[in-house]
Amino acid sequence: MWGPPDAGKLKGPVPRLDTLWKVERILIEAWEADEPPLSFEEIKRRMGSKGIRHATVKTCVAELARHGDVAVAKSGVLWNRWTPAAVAADNARKWIKL
Numbered sequence: 051m052w053g054p055p056d057a058g059k060l061k062g063p064v065p066r067l068d069t070l071w072k073v074e075r076i077l078i079e080a081w082e083a084d085e086p087p088l089s090f091e092e093i094k095r096r097m098g099s100k101g102i103r104h105a106t107v108k109t110c111v112a113e114l115a116r117h118g119d120v121a122v123a124k125s126g127v128l129w130n131r132w133t134p135a136a137v138a139a140d141n142a143r144k145w146i147k148l
Contacts, residue, residue, distance in 0.1 A: 065106045065113075072097055073110040077120060077129040087126030 076096045090107050114120045119131040
């Protein structure tokens with residue numbers, strides 16, 4: 051059966067895809083600005099939605115962590131996947147002009 055390994059443990063509604071994208075965008079912007087790891091409360095604050103639940107943010111972060119996009123620690127959540135601009139810069143360094 052395809053799906054998250056703990057899909058049976060999720061109670062209630064699953065976060066919408068646009069919510070997941072908002073969390074992802076917040077983490078990428080924090081990473082590009084070289085900020086320290088963000089707490090779940092800080093992610094909620096930056097989303098601007100007053101009705102967002104802590105469990106929703108936590109589920110979005112868990113999904114991103116399952117794919118290896120973020121690192122979750124006691125101090126917070128940190129983006130650890132390469133962005134397209136970083137990949138292009140890294141590829142430019144690999145080529146040697148002859």
